Structures are given as C-alpha cells and as structure tokens.
Amino acid sequence: MKIVAFGASTSQTSINKALATYTAQLVEDAEVQVLNLADYSVPIFSEQTEKDIGQAEGAKRFLADIASADALVISFAEHNGHYPAAYKNLFDWATRIDRKVYADKPAVYLATSPGPGGAKSVLGAATQSAGFFGGNIKASVSVANFYDVFDLETNTVKNEDIALQLKQAAAALTGK
Numbered sequence: 001m002k003i004v005a006f007g008a009s010t011s012q013t014s015i016n017k018a019l020a021t022y023t024a025q026l027v028e029d030a031e032v033q034v035l036n037l038a039d040y041s042v043p044i045f046s047e048q049t050e051k052d053i054g055q056a057e058g059a060k061r062f063l064a065d066i067a068s069a070d071a072l073v074i075s076f077a078e079h080n081g082h083y084p085a086a087y088k089n090l091f092d093w094a095t096r097i098d099r100k101v102y103a104d105k106p107a108v109y110l111a112t113s114p115g116p117g118g119a120k121s122v123l124g125a126a127t128q129s130a131g132f133f134g135g136n137i138k139a140s141v142s143v144a145n146f147y148d149v150f151d152l153e154t155n156t157v158k159n160e161d162i163a164l165q166l167k168q169a170a171a172a173l174t175g176k
C-alpha cells in the first residue's frame with residue numbers, strides 16, 4: 001500500500017507536514033511518500049493567466065502524485081481560519097484540471113496549530129467540502145497545542161490520547 005502524505009503548507013518547517021508524516025508512518029506495511037508542497041510552485045491563479053499558460057505544471061504534478069497513492073494523509077495548516085494562500089492557490093489550479101483533487105482515495109484529514117484551536121476551522125472547511133473534491137475521509141483529528149503534544153526531535157507524540165487518536169486514524173486507512 002502506498003500512502004501519499006503532506007502538510008497543506010509550503011513552510012519548510014511545517015508542523016502539519018510533521019504530523020502527516022508521523023501519522024502516515026503508523027500505517028502498517030505501507031510505503032510512505034511525503035510531498036513537499038514548495039516543490040509544486042504555480043503562479044497566482046487568474047482566468048487570464050490560465051488562458052495564457054494553460055494548465056499549471058505544478059498542479060499537474062500534484063495531481064499525478066495523488067493519483068499514485070492508494071491512500072492519503074493530509075494535515076491542513078490554518079491561516080486566519082482558512083487554507084494558507086499558497087495551498088488554496090495550488091488547489092484552485094488543480095481543480096481546473098480535475099475537480100476531484102483527492103481522487104476518492106481513502107484519506108485521513110488532520111490539522112494542527114501551536115495554539116489551543118488546533119486549526120479546527122480549516123479542518124471543518126476541508127471536511128465539509130470533501131464531497132466536492134473527491135475527499136473520501138476515513139478519519140479526522142485536530143491536534144491543538146502542537147509543541148506541547150509533539151516532540152519534533154524524537155518524532156514522538158507525548159499525549160497518550162492524541163497518540164491513540166492518530167493510531168486509530170491510521171488504522172482506519174487499512175480497515176485493520
């Protein structure tokens with residue numbers, strides 16, 4: 001089974017990428033490919049730019065990498081209650097190629113932030129709209145207070161309840 005995991009963020013120190021990677025690695029007997037969204041650069045979307053350049057190369061590669069997966073682990077970063085602009089922009093380009101961006105692959109949706117909100121707002125937006133975009137959600141978890149919960153040096157989760165929720169989410173991808 002191949003899992004494609006990513007944080008919906010272009011930050012080089014993305015805590016959502018760390019969370020998605022950790023959770024994907026909990027899936028038994030899986031090969032994990034972690035995407036770095038900074039590798040899928042696209043111009044700012046406008047219909048004029050689309051007329052000028054056609055489909056954006058970065059969005060084509062993003063969709064191709066998703067298509068190569070048997071399952072997805074995505075962790076959504078939150079900027080002012082929504083997707084970070086860079087992710088929304090890549091996503092918009094991708095929807096112009098295929099609205100079902102997540103391709104009906106079994107998926108775990110996560111979200112984390114350093115604060116007490118745990119990026120719940122963006123996670124809600126992503127889960128509520130999943131049906132329009134081929135999101136086939138098997139489990140979703142918001143992780144608040146990331147730096148209290150996650151030890152980046154040892155790549156471990158310090159909070160037992162969150163560790164269990166993430167383990168159960170990973171298991172939901174395989175039905176085990």
Ligand SMILES: Cc1cc2nc3c(=O)[nH]c(=O)nc-3n(C[C@H](O)[C@H](O)[C@H](O)COP(=O)(O)O)c2cc1C
Binds near residue numbers: 077
């Ligand atoms: C412009 C901006 C807006 C933010 N807005 C929110 C927010 O609405 N809710 C929240 O929980 N965190 C917010 N944060 C903090 C992010 O959760 C934090 O930067 C986090 O590291 C982003 O995830 P990433 O590291 O995966 O990119 C914001 C950060 C920035 C830079």
